[in-house]
Amino acid sequence: MAVHNGTVYLAGQVPDDATLDIRGQTREVLAMVDRLLAEAGTDKRHLLMAQIFLPDLADFDGMNEVWDAWVPAGHAPPRATVQAALARPGWKIEIVVTAALPQPRA
Template sequence: MTIQRFDAGPRMAEMTVHNGVAYLAGQIAEDASQDITGQTRQVLGAIDALLERAGSHKTKVLRAQIFLADLADFAAMNAVWEGWVVPGQTPARATVQAALAKPEWKIEIVITAAV
Protein backbone atom coordinates (compact mmCIF):
# COMPACT_ATOMS: atom_id res chain seq x y z
CA MET A 1 0.00 0.00 0.00
CA THR A 2 1.58 3.24 -1.18
CA ILE A 3 0.41 6.63 0.00
CA GLN A 4 1.93 9.75 -1.54
CA ARG A 5 1.84 12.92 0.53
CA PHE A 6 2.38 16.29 -1.11
CA ASP A 7 3.61 19.32 0.86
CA ALA A 8 3.20 17.47 4.14
CA GLY A 9 3.68 19.57 7.26
CA PRO A 10 3.28 18.94 10.96
CA ARG A 11 -0.50 19.40 10.81
CA MET A 12 -1.56 18.28 7.33
CA ALA A 13 -0.62 17.58 3.73
CA GLU A 14 -1.96 19.63 0.84
CA MET A 15 -2.81 16.40 -0.97
CA THR A 16 -2.57 12.66 -0.48
CA VAL A 17 -2.84 10.08 -3.24
CA HIS A 18 -3.77 6.46 -2.64
CA ASN A 19 -5.15 3.73 -4.85
CA GLY A 20 -5.64 6.04 -7.84
CA VAL A 21 -7.50 8.73 -5.88
CA ALA A 22 -6.24 12.21 -4.98
CA TYR A 23 -7.58 13.80 -1.80
CA LEU A 24 -6.96 17.54 -1.63
CA ALA A 25 -6.95 19.50 1.60
CA GLY A 26 -9.27 22.49 1.73
CA GLN A 27 -7.93 25.10 -0.66
CA ILE A 28 -8.20 28.78 0.19
CA ALA A 29 -7.20 32.01 -1.57
CA GLU A 30 -3.65 33.31 -1.24
CA ASP A 31 -4.92 36.90 -1.51
CA ALA A 32 -7.87 37.10 0.86
CA SER A 33 -8.38 40.80 0.12
CA GLN A 34 -10.18 39.86 -3.11
CA ASP A 35 -13.94 39.45 -3.44
CA ILE A 36 -15.64 36.07 -3.85
CA THR A 37 -14.98 36.06 -7.60
CA GLY A 38 -11.25 36.62 -7.13
CA GLN A 39 -10.96 34.19 -4.25
CA THR A 40 -12.86 31.49 -6.14
CA ARG A 41 -10.56 31.90 -9.16
CA GLN A 42 -7.50 31.61 -6.92
CA VAL A 43 -8.83 28.48 -5.22
CA LEU A 44 -9.67 26.80 -8.52
CA GLY A 45 -6.20 27.69 -9.82
CA ALA A 46 -4.64 26.05 -6.75
CA ILE A 47 -6.79 22.97 -7.34
CA ASP A 48 -5.66 22.81 -10.99
CA ALA A 49 -2.02 22.98 -9.90
CA LEU A 50 -2.38 20.24 -7.29
CA LEU A 51 -4.29 17.96 -9.65
CA GLU A 52 -1.57 18.41 -12.27
CA ARG A 53 1.10 17.42 -9.73
CA ALA A 54 -0.84 14.21 -9.05
CA GLY A 55 -1.22 13.47 -12.77
CA SER A 56 -4.92 14.30 -12.70
CA HIS A 57 -7.18 17.00 -14.14
CA LYS A 58 -10.41 18.82 -13.32
CA THR A 59 -12.27 16.43 -15.64
CA LYS A 60 -11.41 13.68 -13.16
CA VAL A 61 -12.87 15.40 -10.09
CA LEU A 62 -15.24 12.99 -8.36
CA ARG A 63 -16.52 15.21 -5.59
CA ALA A 64 -16.29 18.84 -4.50
CA GLN A 65 -17.17 20.19 -1.09
CA ILE A 66 -17.53 23.96 -1.09
CA PHE A 67 -17.59 26.00 2.09
CA LEU A 68 -18.80 29.60 1.81
CA ALA A 69 -18.52 32.10 4.63
CA ASP A 70 -21.68 33.79 3.32
CA LEU A 71 -24.35 32.15 1.16
CA ALA A 72 -24.99 35.57 -0.35
CA ASP A 73 -21.84 34.77 -2.41
CA PHE A 74 -23.40 31.59 -3.85
CA ALA A 75 -24.39 33.04 -7.25
CA ALA A 76 -21.06 34.82 -7.83
CA MET A 77 -19.11 31.71 -6.81
CA ASN A 78 -21.25 29.57 -9.14
CA ALA A 79 -20.53 31.93 -12.06
CA VAL A 80 -16.79 31.28 -11.65
CA TRP A 81 -17.32 27.55 -10.95
CA GLU A 82 -19.42 27.09 -14.09
CA GLY A 83 -16.67 28.71 -16.16
CA TRP A 84 -14.11 26.32 -14.66
CA VAL A 85 -15.84 22.94 -14.88
CA VAL A 86 -15.98 21.12 -18.18
CA PRO A 87 -19.55 20.59 -19.44
CA GLY A 88 -20.53 16.95 -19.08
CA GLN A 89 -17.65 16.36 -16.63
CA THR A 90 -19.11 18.02 -13.53
CA PRO A 91 -18.52 16.28 -10.18
CA ALA A 92 -20.86 15.48 -7.35
CA ARG A 93 -20.92 18.63 -5.22
CA ALA A 94 -22.15 20.05 -1.94
CA THR A 95 -22.08 23.69 -0.89
CA VAL A 96 -22.63 24.84 2.68
CA GLN A 97 -22.23 28.00 4.70
CA ALA A 98 -19.51 27.67 7.30
CA ALA A 99 -17.39 29.78 9.61
CA LEU A 100 -13.93 29.53 8.02
CA ALA A 101 -10.70 29.59 10.02
CA LYS A 102 -9.92 33.22 9.12
CA PRO A 103 -12.63 35.87 8.79
CA GLU A 104 -11.17 37.24 5.52
CA TRP A 105 -11.56 33.88 3.76
CA LYS A 106 -14.74 33.76 1.73
CA ILE A 107 -14.41 30.24 0.27
CA GLU A 108 -12.69 26.92 0.87
CA ILE A 109 -12.98 23.95 -1.49
CA VAL A 110 -12.14 20.30 -0.80
CA ILE A 111 -11.67 18.03 -3.82
CA THR A 112 -11.51 14.27 -4.36
CA ALA A 113 -10.33 13.21 -7.82
CA ALA A 114 -9.36 10.13 -9.78
CA VAL A 115 -5.73 10.00 -10.91
Template sequence: MIQRIDAGHRMSEAVVHNGVAYLAGQIPEDTTQDIEGQTRQVLAEIDALLAKAGSDKTRLLRAEIFLRDMADFAGMNRAWDAWVVPGQAPARATVQAHLADAAWKVEIVVTAAV
Protein backbone atom coordinates in the same frame (compact mmCIF):
# COMPACT_ATOMS: atom_id res chain seq x y z
CA MET B 1 1.44 2.92 -1.81
CA ILE B 2 0.47 6.33 -0.43
CA GLN B 3 1.87 9.47 -2.09
CA ARG B 4 1.82 12.66 -0.03
CA ILE B 5 2.08 15.94 -1.95
CA ASP B 6 3.40 19.10 -0.29
CA ALA B 7 3.46 17.33 3.07
CA GLY B 8 3.90 19.45 6.15
CA HIS B 9 3.95 18.79 9.87
CA ARG B 10 0.20 19.15 10.30
CA MET B 11 -1.16 18.13 6.88
CA SER B 12 -0.46 17.30 3.25
CA GLU B 13 -1.98 19.42 0.50
CA ALA B 14 -2.93 16.21 -1.31
CA VAL B 15 -2.73 12.47 -0.75
CA VAL B 16 -2.96 9.88 -3.51
CA HIS B 17 -3.95 6.29 -2.74
CA ASN B 18 -5.38 3.51 -4.91
CA GLY B 19 -5.83 5.82 -7.90
CA VAL B 20 -7.67 8.55 -6.02
CA ALA B 21 -6.35 12.03 -5.13
CA TYR B 22 -7.71 13.59 -1.96
CA LEU B 23 -7.00 17.33 -1.71
CA ALA B 24 -6.97 19.34 1.49
CA GLY B 25 -9.22 22.36 1.68
CA GLN B 26 -7.84 25.07 -0.59
CA ILE B 27 -8.14 28.71 0.36
CA PRO B 28 -7.40 32.04 -1.38
CA GLU B 29 -4.04 33.77 -1.02
CA ASP B 30 -5.28 37.27 -1.88
CA THR B 31 -8.16 37.92 0.47
CA THR B 32 -8.70 41.46 -0.84
CA GLN B 33 -10.57 40.01 -3.83
CA ASP B 34 -14.32 39.48 -4.05
CA ILE B 35 -15.90 36.02 -4.04
CA GLU B 36 -15.30 35.46 -7.75
CA GLY B 37 -11.64 36.39 -7.46
CA GLN B 38 -11.12 34.27 -4.36
CA THR B 39 -12.89 31.32 -6.01
CA ARG B 40 -10.74 31.64 -9.17
CA GLN B 41 -7.61 31.60 -6.99
CA VAL B 42 -8.74 28.47 -5.18
CA LEU B 43 -9.63 26.72 -8.43
CA ALA B 44 -6.21 27.58 -9.89
CA GLU B 45 -4.55 26.03 -6.83
CA ILE B 46 -6.74 22.94 -7.25
CA ASP B 47 -5.60 22.70 -10.89
CA ALA B 48 -1.95 22.87 -9.79
CA LEU B 49 -2.36 20.23 -7.07
CA LEU B 50 -4.29 17.89 -9.36
CA ALA B 51 -1.47 18.18 -11.90
CA LYS B 52 1.08 17.25 -9.21
CA ALA B 53 -1.09 14.23 -8.40
CA GLY B 54 -1.28 13.17 -12.06
CA SER B 55 -4.91 14.20 -12.52
CA ASP B 56 -6.98 17.16 -13.70
CA LYS B 57 -10.42 18.72 -13.29
CA THR B 58 -11.99 16.37 -15.87
CA ARG B 59 -11.44 13.55 -13.37
CA LEU B 60 -13.13 15.19 -10.37
CA LEU B 61 -15.31 12.85 -8.35
CA ARG B 62 -16.53 15.13 -5.57
CA ALA B 63 -16.32 18.76 -4.47
CA GLU B 64 -17.21 20.27 -1.12
CA ILE B 65 -17.50 24.05 -1.12
CA PHE B 66 -17.55 26.06 2.09
CA LEU B 67 -18.76 29.66 1.91
CA ARG B 68 -18.45 32.17 4.73
CA ASP B 69 -21.71 33.75 3.54
CA MET B 70 -24.36 32.07 1.37
CA ALA B 71 -25.00 35.49 -0.16
CA ASP B 72 -21.80 34.73 -2.15
CA PHE B 73 -23.33 31.57 -3.69
CA ALA B 74 -24.09 33.17 -7.09
CA GLY B 75 -20.65 34.79 -7.37
CA MET B 76 -18.89 31.56 -6.45
CA ASN B 77 -21.00 29.72 -9.03
CA ARG B 78 -20.00 32.19 -11.77
CA ALA B 79 -16.33 31.34 -11.20
CA TRP B 80 -17.10 27.62 -10.77
CA ASP B 81 -19.21 27.44 -13.95
CA ALA B 82 -16.43 29.12 -15.98
CA TRP B 83 -13.92 26.56 -14.62
CA VAL B 84 -15.72 23.22 -14.59
CA VAL B 85 -15.62 21.25 -17.84
CA PRO B 86 -19.12 20.90 -19.35
CA GLY B 87 -20.38 17.36 -18.87
CA GLN B 88 -17.62 16.63 -16.31
CA ALA B 89 -19.07 18.22 -13.18
CA PRO B 90 -18.42 16.26 -9.99
CA ALA B 91 -20.88 15.44 -7.24
CA ARG B 92 -20.94 18.63 -5.16
CA ALA B 93 -22.12 20.05 -1.88
CA THR B 94 -22.05 23.72 -0.86
CA VAL B 95 -22.56 24.86 2.70
CA GLN B 96 -22.13 27.97 4.80
CA ALA B 97 -19.31 27.61 7.30
CA HIS B 98 -17.38 29.66 9.83
CA LEU B 99 -13.98 29.51 8.09
CA ALA B 100 -10.71 29.65 10.06
CA ASP B 101 -9.80 33.12 8.73
CA ALA B 102 -12.49 35.80 8.57
CA ALA B 103 -10.98 37.14 5.31
CA TRP B 104 -11.56 33.85 3.47
CA LYS B 105 -14.83 33.86 1.57
CA VAL B 106 -14.45 30.31 0.21
CA GLU B 107 -12.67 27.03 0.85
CA ILE B 108 -12.93 24.08 -1.54
CA VAL B 109 -12.10 20.40 -1.03
CA VAL B 110 -12.02 18.01 -3.99
CA THR B 111 -11.45 14.33 -4.64
CA ALA B 112 -10.38 13.14 -8.09
CA ALA B 113 -9.48 9.97 -9.94
CA VAL B 114 -5.83 9.73 -10.98
Protein backbone atom coordinates in the same frame (compact mmCIF):
# COMPACT_ATOMS: atom_id res chain seq x y z
CA MET C 1 -2.78 16.16 -0.78
CA ALA C 2 -2.92 12.40 -0.46
CA VAL C 3 -2.98 9.84 -3.25
CA HIS C 4 -4.24 6.34 -2.49
CA ASN C 5 -5.42 3.52 -4.77
CA GLY C 6 -5.83 5.77 -7.80
CA THR C 7 -7.66 8.52 -5.93
CA VAL C 8 -6.39 12.04 -5.18
CA TYR C 9 -7.67 13.75 -2.04
CA LEU C 10 -7.05 17.47 -1.68
CA ALA C 11 -7.27 19.22 1.66
CA GLY C 12 -9.35 22.37 1.83
CA GLN C 13 -7.88 25.00 -0.48
CA VAL C 14 -8.24 28.63 0.59
CA PRO C 15 -7.24 31.89 -1.12
CA ASP C 16 -3.88 33.57 -0.61
CA ASP C 17 -5.35 37.03 -1.22
CA ALA C 18 -8.17 37.69 1.25
CA THR C 19 -8.74 41.16 -0.24
CA LEU C 20 -10.31 39.72 -3.42
CA ASP C 21 -14.08 39.47 -3.83
CA ILE C 22 -15.78 36.06 -4.05
CA ARG C 23 -15.13 35.75 -7.78
CA GLY C 24 -11.44 36.54 -7.38
CA GLN C 25 -11.02 34.22 -4.40
CA THR C 26 -12.86 31.42 -6.23
CA ARG C 27 -10.62 31.83 -9.29
CA GLU C 28 -7.53 31.78 -7.08
CA VAL C 29 -8.62 28.63 -5.22
CA LEU C 30 -9.58 26.81 -8.43
CA ALA C 31 -6.16 27.65 -9.89
CA MET C 32 -4.62 26.02 -6.79
CA VAL C 33 -6.81 22.96 -7.36
CA ASP C 34 -5.67 22.81 -11.00
CA ARG C 35 -2.00 22.96 -9.96
CA LEU C 36 -2.35 20.27 -7.29
CA LEU C 37 -4.29 17.94 -9.55
CA ALA C 38 -1.63 18.36 -12.27
CA GLU C 39 1.08 17.61 -9.71
CA ALA C 40 -0.72 14.37 -8.87
CA GLY C 41 -1.12 13.44 -12.55
CA THR C 42 -4.80 14.21 -13.10
CA ASP C 43 -7.08 17.17 -13.85
CA LYS C 44 -10.55 18.60 -13.29
CA ARG C 45 -12.07 16.25 -15.90
CA HIS C 46 -11.51 13.47 -13.35
CA LEU C 47 -13.19 15.08 -10.33
CA LEU C 48 -15.23 12.64 -8.26
CA MET C 49 -16.60 15.05 -5.66
CA ALA C 50 -16.35 18.64 -4.46
CA GLN C 51 -17.23 20.32 -1.18
CA ILE C 52 -17.45 24.10 -1.08
CA PHE C 53 -17.61 26.09 2.13
CA LEU C 54 -18.87 29.69 2.15
CA PRO C 55 -19.13 31.84 5.27
CA ASP C 56 -21.79 33.98 3.55
CA LEU C 57 -24.37 32.33 1.30
CA ALA C 58 -24.91 35.71 -0.36
CA ASP C 59 -21.65 34.82 -2.21
CA PHE C 60 -23.17 31.67 -3.72
CA ASP C 61 -24.12 33.17 -7.09
CA GLY C 62 -20.70 34.79 -7.63
CA MET C 63 -18.87 31.59 -6.65
CA ASN C 64 -21.17 29.47 -8.81
CA GLU C 65 -20.58 31.70 -11.86
CA VAL C 66 -16.81 31.11 -11.62
CA TRP C 67 -17.26 27.41 -10.79
CA ASP C 68 -19.54 26.83 -13.80
CA ALA C 69 -17.01 28.49 -16.13
CA TRP C 70 -14.18 26.35 -14.66
CA VAL C 71 -15.79 22.89 -14.75
CA PRO C 72 -15.53 21.26 -18.19
CA ALA C 73 -18.88 20.55 -19.83
CA GLY C 74 -19.98 17.01 -19.07
CA HIS C 75 -17.53 16.64 -16.18
CA ALA C 76 -19.27 18.39 -13.28
CA PRO C 77 -18.79 16.27 -10.15
CA PRO C 78 -21.30 15.76 -7.36
CA ARG C 79 -20.98 18.87 -5.20
CA ALA C 80 -22.10 20.13 -1.82
CA THR C 81 -22.02 23.82 -0.97
CA VAL C 82 -22.56 24.70 2.67
CA GLN C 83 -22.35 27.72 4.91
CA ALA C 84 -19.48 27.45 7.39
CA ALA C 85 -17.25 29.69 9.47
CA LEU C 86 -13.72 29.60 8.03
CA ALA C 87 -10.47 29.89 9.99
CA ARG C 88 -9.67 33.44 8.80
CA PRO C 89 -12.17 36.29 8.59
CA GLY C 90 -11.09 37.45 5.09
CA TRP C 91 -11.56 34.05 3.48
CA LYS C 92 -14.77 33.87 1.47
CA ILE C 93 -14.34 30.28 0.23
CA GLU C 94 -12.72 26.92 0.90
CA ILE C 95 -12.87 24.04 -1.57
CA VAL C 96 -12.16 20.34 -1.02
CA VAL C 97 -12.03 17.98 -4.01
CA THR C 98 -11.47 14.32 -4.68
CA ALA C 99 -10.33 13.15 -8.11
CA ALA C 100 -9.43 9.94 -9.88
CA LEU C 101 -6.11 9.32 -11.55
CA PRO C 102 -6.65 8.59 -15.26
CA GLN C 103 -6.58 4.93 -16.20
CA PRO C 104 -3.62 3.97 -18.39
CA ARG C 105 -4.60 3.25 -21.97
CA ALA C 106 -4.22 -0.33 -23.10
